[in-house]
Amino acid sequence: MISWFTYNNYPFFWKQYSKKFKQKQPKSIENTRFVVLDTETTGLDIINDRILSIGAICIVNNNIDVADSFEIYLKQAAFKAETVEIHGILKEGKLTKLSEADALENFIDFIGNAVLVAHHTAFDIEMINAALKRMELPKLKNKTIDTGILYKKLEGKKDSHFNLDVLCEEFNIPKHDRHTAAGDAFITALLFLKIISKLKKERNLHYSDLFRVTGKEGLL
Amino acid sequence: MKNTIAERIYDFLKNFPPFDVLEKEQLFKIASNVKVTYIEKDNFVFKQEENPHEYFYVVKDGAIGLYRGMDNEQILVDICDEGDIFGLRPLIQNDLYLMSAKATEESVLYAVSVEILKEIIQTNEKVKKFLIASFSSNIKTPYAKGTNGQLFANIEMHTSNTSFTEIQSAEFSKNPVTTLKTSTIKEAAQIMSDKRVGSILIVENKNPIGIITDKDLRSKIATGLVSIDESVTAIMSSPVKTFKQKITVAEAQIAMIKNKITHLCITKDGTTHSELIGVLSEHDIVILHGNNPSLLIKKINRAKEVTALKYIREKTSNLLLGYIEQNIPITFISQIISEINEAITIKAIELSIEEMDKEPPVKFGWLALGSQGRKEQLLMTDQDNALVFEDVSPDKYMPTKQYFLQLAKKVTEKLNVIGFEYCPANMMASNPNWCLSLSEWKNQFDTWIKSPTEDAIMMCTIFFDYDLVFGDKKLVNAMSDSIYDSINSFEIFLNFLGRNALRNPPPIGFFRQFLVEDDGAHKDQFDIKSRAIMPLVDAARLLILSHNVKDKNNTISRFKKLIKLEPKNEDLYLSCIDSFKILLQFRTNQGLKSNDTGRYVDLNNLNKFEKLKLKGCFKPIAAIQELLNIRYNLAQMM
Numbered sequence: 059m060i061s062w063f064t065y066n067n068y069p070f071f072w073k074q075y076s077k078k079f080k081q082k083q084p085k086s087i088e089n090t091r092f093v094v095l096d097t098e099t100t101g102l103d104i105i106n107d108r109i110l111s112i113g114a115i116c117i118v119n120n121n122i123d124v125a126d127s128f129e130i131y132l133k134q135a136a137f138k139a140e141t142v143e144i145h146g147i148l149k150e151g152k153l154t155k156l157s158e159a160d161a162l163e164n165f166i167d168f169i170g171n172a173v174l175v176a177h178h179t180a181f182d183i184e185m186i187n188a189a190l191k192r193m194e195l196p197k198l199k200n201k202t203i204d205t206g207i208l209y210k211k212l213e214g215k216k217d218s219h220f221n222l223d224v225l226c227e228e229f230n231i232p233k234h235d236r237h238t239a240a241g242d243a244f245i246t247a248l249l250f251l252k253i254i255s256k257l258k259k260e261r262n263l264h265y266s267d268l269f270r271v272t273g274k275e276g277l278l
Numbered sequence: 279m280k281n282t283i284a285e286r287i288y289d290f291l292k293n294f295p296p297f298d299v300l301e302k303e304q305l306f307k308i309a310s311n312v313k314v315t316y317i318e319k320d321n322f323v324f325k326q327e328e329n330p331h332e333y334f335y336v337v338k339d340g341a342i343g344l345y346r347g348m349d350n351e352q353i354l355v356d357i358c359d360e361g362d363i364f365g366l367r368p369l370i371q372n373d374l375y376l377m378s379a380k381a382t383e384e385s386v387l388y389a390v391s392v393e394i395l396k397e398i399i400q401t402n403e404k405v406k407k408f409l410i411a412s413f414s415s416n417i418k419t420p421y422a423k424g425t426n427g428q429l430f431a432n433i434e435m436h437t438s439n440t441s442f443t444e445i446q447s448a449e450f451s452k453n454p455v456t457t458l459k460t461s462t463i464k465e466a467a468q469i470m471s472d473k474r475v476g477s478i479l480i481v482e483n484k485n486p487i488g489i490i491t492d493k494d495l496r497s498k499i500a501t502g503l504v505s506i507d508e509s510v511t512a513i514m515s516s517p518v519k520t521f522k523q524k525i526t527v528a529e530a531q532i533a534m535i536k537n538k539i540t541h542l543c544i545t546k547d548g549t550t551h552s553e554l555i556g557v558l559s560e561h562d563i564v565i566l567h568g569n570n571p572s573l574l575i576k577k578i579n580r581a582k583e584v585t586a587l588k589y590i591r592e593k594t595s596n597l598l599l600g601y602i603e604q605n606i607p608i609t610f611i612s613q614i615i616s617e618i619n620e621a622i623t624i625k626a627i628e629l630s631i632e633e634m635d636k637e638p639p640v641k642f643g644w645l646a647l648g649s650q651g652r653k654e655q656l657l658m659t660d661q662d663n664a665l666v667f668e669d670v671s672p673d674k675y676m677p678t679k680q681y682f683l684q685l686a687k688k689v690t691e692k693l694n695v696i697g698f699e700y701c702p703a704n705m706m707a708s709n710p711n712w713c714l715s716l717s718e719w720k721n722q723f724d725t726w727i728k729s730p731t732e733d734a735i736m737m738c739t740i741f742f743d744y745d746l747v748f749g750d751k752k753l754v755n756a757m758s759d760s761i762y763d764s765i766n767s768f769e770i771f772l773n774f775l776g777r778n779a780l781r782n783p784p785p786i787g788f789f790r791q792f793l794v795e796d797d798g799a800h801k802d803q804f805d806i807k808s809r810a811i812m813p814l815v816d817a818a819r820l821l822i823l824s825h826n827v828k829d830k831n832n833t834i835s836r837f838k839k840l841i842k843l844e845p846k847n848e849d850l851y852l853s854c855i856d857s858f859k860i861l862l863q864f865r866t867n868q869g870l871k872s873n874d875t876g877r878y879v880d881l882n883n884l885n886k887f888e889k890l891k892l893k894g895c896f897k898p899i900a901a902i903q904e905l906l907n908i909r910y911n912l913a914q915m916m
Contacts, residue, residue: 115283121389122314124287129280153280230384232339240282244314248386251316259318 071163072195078171079199085265087254092117092203093128093172094250096242097182098145100134104184108134109158110145112165112186113239115247116172120254122247128168129240131155145237162189169200173268177222177246179204203268205246208253211267213260225249284310287388290338294361297336299404308398313389314338323379323387324365327524330375333389334366340385344377346607354856355607357382359894366392376524382856450523450544450558456481459488463499463513464506466490477541479554480514486543486554488514515539522548523555530558532610535575535617578621584629587622588696594618598656599870608863609834616653620646620747622696623663623689627748630688638685639678640668643749647705651745652815653832654862657869657876661690661698662740665707666753669715683713705740716753720760727764730774739778742819745831758828765823772824776910779816780903782809803878806865810895814858817902833858850901857895864892 068076084090095114101107115127133155156164165186176182179202187197209225210216226233226245229252235241257263288309291297297305313333317323323335326347335342341359345352355377358364368375369392399405456479457466470478470492480488490513498504498513519533520543530542544556574590574597581587594615601611627644631637647662649655665686670678686707694700707713714722723741726734742761746754765771818836825843830836837851837858844851869876884892 113282120315124283124309124314125311127281127283129282131280230339234286235282238282240280241286244283244286248314248316252384255316255318 068195069163071166075166075170076199081171083171087263087265087268088119090118090265091170091172092175092250093169093200094122094175094243094247095128095169095182096176096239096246097185098237098239098242099185102181104188107185108132109161109185109189110134111239112161113241113243114165114168115240115243117175117247117250120251122244122251127240127243128165130161130164132161133157158189159193162186162193169198172200173203174198174200175203175205175246175250177205177225177242177249201269203250205249205253208250208257208268212253212256222246222249229253281310284312287312287314290361291336291388294336294363296363296405300398300402304398304402308390308394311391311394315387315389317342317381317385317387319381319384321381323381324375326376326378327374330368330373331365331389332369332393333391334363334369334395335379336363336388336390337361338386338388341382342379342385342387343382344379346377352378353607353609354859357856357860359890366395374524376526450525450542450556452556454479454543454554454557456554457510458482459509459511461510462507463490463495463504463510466510467495467499467506477557477559478510479518479543479557480510480516481554484553485551486518486520486545487550488516489518489541489543490514491541517550518543520545520548520550520552521558525558532613534560535614574618575621578618578625581625581629584626584692584695587625587692590618591622591697598866602863602866602870608859608866611866612654612656612862615656616650619650619655623693623747626689626692626696627685630685630692633688634681634685638667639674639681640670641750641753642667642682643751643753644689644707644747645744645754646747647744648740649743651743651831653745654815656862656866659698659875660701661693662701662705663690663707663747664705664712664741664744665714666719666757667713667715668750668753669717675715679710679713679715683708683710686713716756719757723757723761724764727761727771728768730771732778735774735778738775739816739819742823743815743831755828762823762826762828766826772820773910775816775820775823776906779813779820779906782813783903803880805877806861806868806879806892807875807877810892810899811858811861811865813899813903814854814861817854817906820906847905850898850905853898854902857898860891860895864888 093114093116095112097112098110099107100110109132111129111131113127113129116123118126131153174183183198183202190197205225206219209220210218220228222242222245223233223236225231226236226249229249231245231248231252233245236245254263254268257267284306288306291309292300292305297308300308317340323342324331326345337358337360339360341357342362342364343354344356344358344364346355347353358379364379365375367373395405455469455473455475455477457469459480459482461480466478466480470476470490477489477491479486480490488511490510494513494515499506504512518541519537519539521530521533523544525533525542525544533542534540540560542558543550543554544558545554546552574593577590578587581590598611598615601614623644623646643666645651645664645666647664649659650662663686665682667678667682690700690706690708700706705712723738726738726741730738744754815833818833818840821840822830822836825840827836827839827843830839834855837855841848841851864879865876867876868879879892881889
């Protein structure tokens with residue numbers, strides 16, 4: 059439990075964010091707002107690497123809503139030249155960039171109490187939590203879904219473990235803008251819709267089925 | 279702020295009309311407000327008669343079939359693939375969906391808000407024109423189909439407001455004149471006279487139970503058959519044919535032709551057990567439509583001489599042209615054109631019999647062969663026909679044969695005058711080889727089947743698709759039975775027929791290029807008949823023969839029957855039906871454009887969309903040829 063004193067010291071946006079979780083949330087897949095997200099980072103080290111950009115797009119009632127999407131680039135103090143070839147984000151590019159704190163504030167406003175979806179969620183969430191920690195804020199409160207784990211719920215896929223590229227092939231999703239945060243978020247959103255659709259066909263799918271039962275065994 | 283996803287959607291949409299004529303900012307606004315949706319194969323985007331969504335749709339990946347329900351059957355009207363838009367008309371016209379949209383493969387759709395589009399229409403004249411043209415011709419992408427000239431022609435047609443398309447809902451008379459079943463005929467007639475109408479409906483609890491028309495009064499009352507004091511139920515036609523409000527003119531025409539009726543009742547839910555809200559009479563349609571098929575058929579039946587028939591056949595060509603321009607489903611068109619062709623042939627035979635000195639000495643049957651026999655003949659092609667007559671004793675054989683040859687000669691001459699040219703290969707009933715007695719035909723088929731030379735197989739492919747146009751059904755049934763007996767006793771015949779069906783390879787070559795003719799007058803042209811249409815026709819014939827199914831002479835109905843017989847191959851056969859319809863329409867278009875049989879297509883004159891559409895038809899051809907290859911073990915015979 060956080061003390062009243064600590065809570066009072068949180069910035070306004072975080073208080074607003076926290077309030078949203080006190081509202082009653084929908085318990086059906088159709089009425090839930092899912093925010094599918096992806097982060098591009100300087101590397102895989104939660105402590106030392108930094109978020110370069112966040113892309114996110116929302117799904118309501120099986121529709122990906124392009125108007126409700128989010129794309130932001132972060133200013134970098136530390137810069138690792140070796141990952142530039144993967145994500146293509148230069149230290150001083152033409153893109154408008156925000157400070158980590160401003161970017162996170164915008165992101166928190168955007169996601170609200172939505173259910174967060176990502177491919178290998180654990181990593182993205184940990185990166186965001188690490189950034190929040192630097193801002194002296196607690197961790198994200200949102201429920202999360204990992205499309206990698208959701209995929210395993212499909213018949214005959216129990217022991218499969220695939221990266222996004224392989225699943226794109228399997229689900230026939232064009233790999234446009236791969237390795238940009240927004241592009242990957244959009245690809246993951248399509249993947250999410252297709253897996254949900256297949257799951258619905260295989261069984262009577264309930265909202266609660268989407269969330270993993272056991273601990274946080276992600277990629278990490 | 280950067281918006282990678284919207285940019286990607288922008289890049290896609292800008293390639294397709296009407297988005298290609300939008301200003302950059304306009305299109306970007308659309309792209310950044312798109313909703314992306316995924317739909318699994320066989321799921322519906324929307325269903326006929328549903329209230330319209332707030333969005334219309336653009337196909338990003340996959341394919342969406344547009345279906346129209348009629349007589350409990352879902353008729354595929356169109357297939358939308360990459361870049362096609364659908365579901366827009368009801369949004370703009372504030373109407374229910376007239377068709378159902380179902381994914382024929384898994385699809386990703388972009389849903390575009392109609393509100394944004396409405397804003398744009400206010401300011402962008404080109405978009406407005408595109409949309410008006412789309413509605414009036416009901417084709418998805420008019421830009422892709424023809425020149426701008428045609429497009430503007432369409433707009434004029436639409437804005438003049440006097441034009442009428444078959445897909446439009448038919449206007450019916452509301453507040454129909456009715457009476458109760460307790461009324462007498464005299465009372466009913468009085469009401470009809472007072473209201474100056476030609477028909478009256480008999481209702482019970484507001485539901486229509488019968489109809490009396492002028493014709494009933496003429497044939498049943500004026501002749502003294504029934505007394506005018508009897509109840510209306512004594513002469514009413516019952517039950518009546520009922521339809522929903524949304525019936526289109528094309529559907530109404532077919533329903534009238536099919537049921538040989540002149541009035542359709544419109545009820546609330548389309549069944550006889552619901553409230554009557556209107557009547558649609560043939561007259562209503564005639565007023566709206568000059569070239570009316572049922573009217574043409576009536577004229578045919580009344581024709582006293584060949585020149586009248588010739589005139590009607592020319593009218594039919596106009597009708598066909600109109601139908602094709604309006605993109606009426608090809609199955610509707612071929613049904614109507616076949617009916618008319620058949621009626622003309624029957625009339626030509628009746629006129630010829632009148633000219634003969636005496637009545638036919640024995641029963642006979644006039645057979646249409648080839649594409650006419652399959653009821654797939656749309657353009658004016660050659661006549662292919664044959665005649666079968668009842669067996670007679672040897673001494674009577676020669677005079678009998680002479681009689682029918684003379685009759686056939688008269689009929690073929692008339693057909694030639696009407697516009698069906700003589701068959702260059704002389705495959706006509708006036709040829710002594712094809713004017714035979716029943717046992718001669720049986721022997722002929724038996725010989726072809728048991729010594730299947732290349733010529734014999736060729737003959738089989740023509741003669742197997744016969745359709746009785748006039749005369750005795752029993753004779754023809756006996757002929758069919760004997761063909762199946764012969765095939766059953768000599769099964770390898772089907773393998774020969776299979777080899778013949780594969781003589782034209784799938785029309786796509788290496789690097790997915792079209793295979794064109796190498797030499798001759800049609801060098802570098804694509805032979806759509808023998809390379810695309812015939813492989814499907816041949817395959818359907820072979821498979822239906824192998825199942826011993828009779829009375830299925832039409833390629834589409836053959837495939838439909840095959841789906842019932844081999845449910846496991848449903849997808850393949852359905853795709854064959856789709857391809858066949860598209861190819862038939864393509865060929866008819868070509869023929870009308872170049873005023874010939876439409877057989878050879880000049881690929882250079884096709885645009886990208888047409889080429890893609892055509893190519894899309896070839897996959898099922900390759901697939902069905904593969905199936906024949908395996909089933910008849912044809913690799914070994916080649």
